[in-house]
Structure formats: structure tokens, C-alpha cells
Amino acid sequence: MSANAVSPSSGPSPLLIVGSIAFDDLDMPTGEYRGVLGGAATYAALAASAITASGVRIVGVVGDDFPEAHIGALRARGVDTAGVERAAGRTFRWHGRYSSDLASRTTLDTQLNVFADFSPKVRAEHRSSPFVLLGNIHPKLQVGVLEQVQRPTLVAADTMNFWIGGEPAALAEMLRRIDLLIINDEEARELSGVHNLVRAAAEIRRRGPKMLIIKRGEFGALLFDAAGTFFVPAYPLEEVFDPTGAGDSFAGGLLGYLAARGDASPATLRKAMFFAAALGSFCVEGIGPERLLKIGRSDVASRIASFGRLVDHGGELALPS
Amino acid sequence: MSANAVSPSSGPSPLLIVGSIAFDDLDMPTGEYRGVLGGAATYAALAASAITASGVRIVGVVGDDFPEAHIGALRARGVDTAGVERAAGRTFRWHGRYSSDLASRTTLDTQLNVFADFSPKVRAEHRSSPFVLLGNIHPKLQVGVLEQVQRPTLVAADTMNFWIGGEPAALAEMLRRIDLLIINDEEARELSGVHNLVRAAAEIRRRGPKMLIIKRGEFGALLFDAAGTFFVPAYPLEEVFDPTGAGDSFAGGLLGYLAARGDASPATLRKAMFFAAALGSFCVEGIGPERLLKIGRSDVASRIASFGRLVDHGGELALPS
Numbered sequence: 299m300s301a302n303a304v305s306p307s308s309g310p311s312p313l314l315i316v317g318s319i320a321f322d323d324l325d326m327p328t329g330e331y332r333g334v335l336g337g338a339a340t341y342a343a344l345a346a347s348a349i350t351a352s353g354v355r356i357v358g359v360v361g362d363d364f365p366e367a368h369i370g371a372l373r374a375r376g377v378d379t380a381g382v383e384r385a386a387g388r389t390f391r392w393h394g395r396y397s398s399d400l401a402s403r404t405t406l407d408t409q410l411n412v413f414a415d416f417s418p419k420v421r422a423e424h425r426s427s428p429f430v431l432l433g434n435i436h437p438k439l440q441v442g443v444l445e446q447v448q449r450p451t452l453v454a455a456d457t458m459n460f461w462i463g464g465e466p467a468a469l470a471e472m473l474r475r476i477d478l479l480i481i482n483d484e485e486a487r488e489l490s491g492v493h494n495l496v497r498a499a500a501e502i503r504r505r506g507p508k509m510l511i512i513k514r515g516e517f518g519a520l521l522f523d524a525a526g527t528f529f530v531p532a533y534p535l536e537e538v539f540d541p542t543g544a545g546d547s548f549a550g551g552l553l554g555y556l557a558a559r560g561d562a563s564p565a566t567l568r569k570a571m572f573f574a575a576a577l578g579s580f581c582v583e584g585i586g587p588e589r590l591l592k593i594g595r596s597d598v599a600s601r602i603a604s605f606g607r608l609v610d611h612g613g614e615l616a617l618p619s
Numbered sequence: 620m621s622a623n624a625v626s627p628s629s630g631p632s633p634l635l636i637v638g639s640i641a642f643d644d645l646d647m648p649t650g651e652y653r654g655v656l657g658g659a660a661t662y663a664a665l666a667a668s669a670i671t672a673s674g675v676r677i678v679g680v681v682g683d684d685f686p687e688a689h690i691g692a693l694r695a696r697g698v699d700t701a702g703v704e705r706a707a708g709r710t711f712r713w714h715g716r717y718s719s720d721l722a723s724r725t726t727l728d729t730q731l732n733v734f735a736d737f738s739p740k741v742r743a744e745h746r747s748s749p750f751v752l753l754g755n756i757h758p759k760l761q762v763g764v765l766e767q768v769q770r771p772t773l774v775a776a777d778t779m780n781f782w783i784g785g786e787p788a789a790l791a792e793m794l795r796r797i798d799l800l801i802i803n804d805e806e807a808r809e810l811s812g813v814h815n816l817v818r819a820a821a822e823i824r825r826r827g828p829k830m831l832i833i834k835r836g837e838f839g840a841l842l843f844d845a846a847g848t849f850f851v852p853a854y855p856l857e858e859v860f861d862p863t864g865a866g867d868s869f870a871g872g873l874l875g876y877l878a879a880r881g882d883a884s885p886a887t888l889r890k891a892m893f894f895a896a897a898l899g900s901f902c903v904e905g906i907g908p909e910r911l912l913k914i915g916r917s918d919v920a921s922r923i924a925s926f927g928r929l930v931d932h933g934g935e936l937a938l939p940s
Contacts, residue, residue, distance in 0.1 A: 310939070349938065399814060493720060496857045517838040520855060529852040529929050534841060536817045558939035568932045599938045606936045608850050611889045615927045617670065617920045618631070618879035 308428070310352030311451065313557035315342050315550065316418045316443050317433020318390055319358040319382065322586060325395035325406070326540055334542075334586035335368050336392065338433035338456065341543035344590040345577035346431075346554030347376045348598055354554065355424045357381035357443075361389035361412045371591060381421055385412040400541055420446040429557040431549060434458045437465055437472035444475050452562040454478040454553055455507075456545075462489050473506035477562070480511045480549045495520065496527070509567065511552070511574075513545055521571055525564035530571035533579035533605055540585045544578045547590060551577025576601045629749065631673030632772065634878035636663050636871065637739045637764050638754020639711055640679040640703065643907060646716035646727070647861055655863075655907035656689050657713065659754035659777065662864035665911040666898035667752075667875030668697045669919055675875065676745045678702035678764075682710035682733045692912060702742055706733040721862055741767040750878040752870060755779050758786055758793035765796050773883040775799040775874055776828075777866075783810050794827035798883070801832045801870045816841065817848070830888065832873070832895075834866055842892055846885035851892040854900035854926060861906045865899045868911060872898030897922045 317339030324331040343356045355378040360369075362384065369379050390413035393406040418439055426448050432440040432455035440455055453476045461469050462485060469489075473479065479502065483495060490498035499510050499522040509523040516538075518531040552574035556562050559570075576598060583589040638660030645652040664677045676699040681690075683705065690700050711734035714727040739760055747769050753761040753776035761776055774797045782790050783806060790810075794800065800823065804816060811819035820831050820843040830844040837859075839852040873895035880887050897919060904910045 494857060494859075496855045514838070517835070518852065526928050527855055528932075529855070531839065531850040531852065534817045534848055534850070536815060538815075555939065565933045569936055572932060572936050573938075595938060602936050602938060607847050609930055609932070611849075611893060611930070612886045615890055615893050615923050617894075617916060617923060618876065 308451070308560040310350065311428040311557050311560040312353035312355060312424075313346055313350065313429040313431065313553050314355045314357065314420065314424055314427035314447065315339050315346065315431045315433065315553070316357040316440075317342065317431075317435060317456075317546075318413060319356075319360050319364070320390040320392055320413070322542060323391065323393040323407075324540060324542060324585065325393075326585065327396065327398045327400070328539065328585075331585050335371070336542065336586060337390065338543075338546040340372070341546035341581060341587055341590065342431055342433060342550030342553070343372060343377045344375055344587050345547040345550030345581065346557065348577060348580075348590065348593055348595075349551060349554035349573055350558035351376060352557055352560075353378060354557075355381055355427060357418045357420060357424075359383045359385050359412050359416045361385060361387045364389045375591065381419075381424060383419070385415070387412045389413075394542070396541070400538055403541075418443050428452070428560070429553055429562075430454070431553045432456065432476070433546065434461075437461050437468040440472045441468070441475060451560075452477050452556060454480055454549065456480050456549060457485065457489075459485055459488055470505065473502075476507050478509040478511065479507040480513065480552070482513045482515070482545065486510075486512045511571075513548060515541070515544070519548065519571065519575065521567060523564055523567065528568050528571060530575045531608065533575055533601065533608070535579060535583065538582045541582050543587060544581045547581035548574040548578040551575070572602060572605050573598075576605055629772070629881040631671065632749040632878050632881040633674035633676060633745075634667055634671065634750040634752065634874050635676045635678065635741065635745055635748035635768065636660050636667065636752045636754065636874070637678040637761075638663065638752075638756060638777075638867075639734060640677075640681050640685070641711040641713055641734070643863060644712065644714040644728075645861060645863060645906065646714075647906065648717065648719045648721070649860065649906075652906050656692070657863065657907060658711065659864075659867040661693070662867035662902060662908060662911065663752055663754060663871030663874070664693060664698045665696055665908050666868040666871030666902065667878065669898060669901075669911065669914055669916075670872060670875035670894055671879035672697060673878055673881075674699060674748075675878075676702055676748060678739045678741060678745075680704045680706050680733050680737045682706060682708045685710045696912065699745075702740075702745060704740070706736070708733045710734075715863070717862070721859055724862075739764050749773070749881070750874055750883075751775070752874045753777065753797070754867065755782075758782050758789040761793045762789070762796060772881070773798050773877060775801055775870065777801050777870060778806065778810075780806055780809055791826065794823075797828050799830040799832065800828040801834065801873070803834045803836070803866060807831075807833045832892075834869060836862070836865070840869065840892065840896065842888060844885055844888065849889050849892060851896045852929065854896055854922065854929070856900060856904065859903045862903050864908060865902045868902035869895040869899040872896070893923060893926050894919075897926055
């Protein structure tokens with residue numbers, strides 16, 4: 299765990315993102331999409347790079363079937379892809395089917411392929427990245443990344459039920475070494491063994507991370523930290539096309555904002571929650587990352603302004619006398 | 620529909636609440652509770668009276684089995700009970716069972732009793748009430764109340780799936796005559812025939828009410844009005860005991876704040892959403908209305924302050940340069 303997680307702003311700072319890069323086969327109510335660019339690190343890097351110009355570095359592995367054009371697309375968005383390793387074999391592939399209201403999904407097939415042997419290697423020039431986002435990989439690999447980096451300002455991590463149930467010791471070690479855990483409500487319940495999210499959050503924070511974000515999809519997200527509890531709603535959209543990657547885009551948007559500000563204080567984290575939710579909302583507006591690949595600064599600024607109006611209660615709340 | 624729904628504040632103003640007064644039999648995970656004071660008008664009046672001292676008038680009917688002590692409890696909270704009619708027969712009685720996580724409930728029995736012949740009569744001295752809340756009763760009866768009152772500043776109404784499916788014409792007439800509809804997400808979807816809530820809201824507002832609130836229980840509530848869209852989260856609680864009446868407490872808290880301010884402008888409505896959610900949160904902290912019967916002004920002020928911290932993002936949200 300870093301000692302200086304709430305240090306004052308040090309200005310725009312690079313962000314290191316470690317996680318999966320994948321092909322997704324998506325069975326959506328609107329059609330079937332095959333070989334869509336996917337993976338947690340991909341979504342997070344695209345989201346972060348929409349906010350910060352201070353350097354977004356991605357670490358992941360792809361197979362020899364992964365088109366150079368996808369790498370180029372990430373690079374065109376300002377993502378440093380030097381840490382993307384190319385291995386012999388096929389790229390990680392996930393096949394999912396969504397329900398007609400997009401509220402639930404079923405995994406039809408998972409082919410780990412080259413991702414099965416992924417052992418993230420942080421390049422020398424990336425080891426001093428002040429902000430680190432550990433995507434959902436084996437907690438031992440997440441800890442392995444932390445062994446390679448130099449006292450980051452903030453380390454954030456995601457995890458999933460598979461590791462919560464199957465690798466409790468490795469997960470416990472990871473939790474002790476990170477500053478911010480970003481998980482969804484079901485994962486928070488499974489990890490803590492507590493249904494109520496307020497109490498689940500207290501239990502999880504006792505195990506390590508001083509900061510915890512619980513994502514609730516279309517129902518927004520809660521932040522628990524030393525300053526208290528903070529809530530950001532999901533942005534209400536007229537059309538949702540594909541929730542794939544929304545949670546990773548949320549994490550990427552959050553870390554992108556923190557990196558741009560070079561600060562992870564409670565005040566900055568609260569503003570970052572809106573950038574996180576804004577990037578999550580862009581993500582679901584297209585199939586795969588297509589919308590994230592197109593948005594510009596004016597789109598982000600405009601959505602953030604709308605978001606401000608969504609929650610602006612016009613100053614002090616006081617009981618009428 | 621009133622002509623002056625967004626008139627400037629006219630100071631603290633009385634609030635008229637029409638709806639059910641009941642006995643509830645509650646099968647909760649924590650135990651079985653019988654003959655608990657209930658009903659939409661009861662919860663709404665108790666919530667409103669926790670905020671406003673400008674006069675909360677309740678119109679409803681009870682049977683000859685209804686204890687005078689319950690009337691006294693309402694009166695002790697500042698509720699004007701002169702409009703509570705006592706009819707020969709038994710009081711409306713509802714029996715429900717909640718799931719272990721309180722997320723869903725099943726109606727085991729409904730005995731309308733004296734409520735079956737309820738025809739709300741507004742007393743002469745209550746007809747000029749500037750704020751009117753029409754609880755969930757037959758839309759014809761809701762319109763009948765509007766025939767008796769004199770150009771209120773704001774008329775708000777609730778309804779339910781039973782009337783949406785069974786009385787579309789009467790409901791359409793009611794919608795044309797109110798300013799603000801307060802319903803839950805499933806009701807909004809059924810009423811509009813549209814699943815997406817942003818589009819459902821637009822459709823419902825085309826049918827009459829210029830303002831619409833869609834309640835989502837523990838996931839907060841959305842306001843749609845001429846000024847745009849506004850969101851208030853539910854207050855995160857460590858313990859929830861009984862969701863019965865939470866939606867009615869939300870509506871009562873909302874109208875109580877508007878009445879206290881004597882104003883239904885978009886700015887006031889946005890602040891009112893927090894008082895609504897705060898009273899909903901108190902409601903669920905006890906079995907039936909027990910918590911609402913105990914809270915004082917300092918409890919409300921304290922929760923509103925916590926609520927402010929929950930959403931306070933510290934000023935302007937701007938994309939880092």
C-alpha cells in the first residue's frame with residue numbers, strides 16, 4: 299500500500315493499466331457481433347485517454363491473430379501500447395449473450411488462449427507510473443505488478459467472484475496492498491459475506507483498501523473513504539446498446555481523471571466519480587468500444603455538464619423553519 | 620391543471636393529503652406484526668408533518684374498529700385529522716409478506732372494508748389548500764377531489780398498476796389535471812408502454828403532468844420537469860427493517876417541503892427531492908410508521924446534512940486541461 303495516497307496534487311501524471319485485451323463475440327438483442335475489440339484493459343485505457351493527456355500505458359497480451367489495426371486504434375487515442383506483448387497463439391476470446399433488456403448476460407464461451415499464461419511485465423520506463431489500475435486478473439499477478447512498480451500515488455484494482463471464491467489467500471494479500479478497490483455490488487456481498495452494502499463496505503475496508511467503490515450498473519456507484527460516503531448516479535440514457543466494458547470504462551474514467559489531476563484526495567475522488575460514470579455512459583452507447591473510439595473532449599465536457607445539472611440541487615439543503 | 624404551478628414562493632402553505640388509512644399485517648424476516656397503523660395517507664401525512672408546520676390536512680376513512688389513539692398519534696404530530704371520516708364497518712386491512720432481503724413482497728390478503736365506499740369529501744376550510752397530494756385511489760375519486768378544491772399551486776398524485784390496466788380513461792383524465800405524477804419505475808413502464816425510463820418519462824409528460832418523479836426504491840428517484848432531469852439517491856442505510864410506506868413517505872416528505880416553502884419551482888423541487896428521500900429513509904428504519912412517529916427536527920436536519928455530503932462534489936465539474 300502506498301504511503302502517499304492522499305498527497306497534494308503533483309500535476310498531470312502517467313497512468314499504468316494492466317489487464318485483459320480480448321476479442322468479444324456479442325449476442326445482443328440488436329444483432330450478433332463477432333470478434334469485437336474487448337478486454338478490461340482496452341476499455342479502461344480508451345476511457346482514461348478520453349480524459350487525460352498525461353500518459354496512459356497499457357500492459358497486456360495478445361495473440362498472433364490480433365490485428366495491428368487494433369493496436370493502432372489504441373495508439374491513435376493516445377494510449378502507449380509499448381507494454382502490449384504479442385505471444386504465439388490466439389487472443390483471449392469471450393462469447394456472451396445479453397437478455398432482451400440488457401439487464402443480465404450469460405457467458406457462452408471463454409477461451410483464455412494466450413491470456414492463460416499472461417504474466418504482466420512492466421517496462422523499465424513505466425515503473426514509476428504514479429497511478430496504477432490493476433484489471434481483473436489473478437490476484438497473484440496483480441501483486442506481481444506491484445512488485446515491479448515504485449511507490450505509486452494510488453493503486454486501484456478490480457476483481458471478480460472467480461477469485462473471491464477460488465483464491466481467498468492471494469486476494470487477501472492483494473487487498474492489503476492496494477489503496478482503492480473497484481467492484482460491483484454482488485462482488486462486494488460475496489467478498490464481505492454481508493448483504494447490506496454499507497456494512498459490506500466497512501468490512502472490506504477493514505481488510506486493506508482505504509477506499510472502496512461499489513458499482514451498481516444503471517443504478518450508479520458508491521464511494522466509501524475516510525471522508526465518508528459519496529454517491530454518483532448512472533447517467534440516464536435514452537438508448538443503451540451494449541453494457542460490455544462499462545465497468546472497466548468507469549474505472550478507466552476514474553483513474554484518468556485522478557491521473558490528469560495528479561491527485562487522489564477525497565475531494566478529487568468525488569469529482570472523478572462523475573468522469574467515471576460519464577465514461578461508463580459513453581461505453582454503453584455503442585457496440586463494444588465503438589463509441590469510446592469516437593468521443594472527443596467536447597463530448598466529455600458536454601456530458602459532464604449535463605451530469606452536473608442532474609445532481610445540482612442549488613446550494614445548501616436546509617430544513618425550512 | 621393549475622395555472623400557477625411555478626409561481627414564486629408564497630410562504631408556508633397548507634397541504635391536503637387524500638388517501639388510504641389502514642391496518643397492515645406485516646410478515647417480515649424479523650417477525651410478524653399485526654394491525655400496524657398503515658395506509659398511504661398516514662405515511663405521507665406523518666412524513667410531511669416532520670418537515671412543515673404550515674398545516675397538513677388528511678382526508679380518509681376508517682372503520683369503527685380504528686382506535687382513537689391512532690388518530691391522536693397523527694394529531695400529536697401536527698396532522699389535522701378533521702377530514703378523517705369514521706364509517707360503520709371495519710378499517711381497510713392489508714396483509715403482505717416480504718422476501719428475506721426485503722427486495723420484494725407478496726400481497727397475501729386485501730380487505731377494502733369501509734375503504735370500498737370511500738368518496739373523499741374535502742371540508743370547506745380545507746378547499747383552498749395550495750398543495751394537494753392525491754394518494755393512490757381510483758382516478759375518478761382523485762378527480763373528484765380536484766372538483767372540490769380551489770386552484771391549488773400544485774397537485775401531485777400517485778397511482779398503481781391496478782388503475783393503469785383497469786381504468787385507462789379515468790386515469791388519462793386524472794393525468795390531464797395534475798401537475799406532478801409520482802410513481803415507481805414499473806408503473807412508469809406499464810403506463811407508457813416503454814421500457815427505457817428516459818423515454819417513458821417523455822411519453823408520460825406528454826399526457827398531462829408537466830412534472831414526473833419516478834421512484835426506484837433503494838436505487839433513488841428521478842425527477843423530469845421543464846428544467847431537465849434530476850436525480851436523488853436513496854440514503855444508504857446500515858439496517859432496513861420495513862419498506863412498507865417508503866414511497867408514500869417519499870411523496871409526503873416532498874410535498875411537506877414544497878408546502879413549507881410555498882413554492883413548486885424547479886429549484887425548490889430539486890431540494891425537495893432530498894427531503895423526500897430523507898423521509899423515505901426514516902420510514903424503512905422501523906416497523907410500520909414507528910420511526911416516523913418518533914423523529915424530530917434535529918433528526919431530519921442531521922440526515923439532510925449527511926445527504927448533502929453524500930452528493931457534494933465540491934463545486935464545478937470541469938474536464939482537466
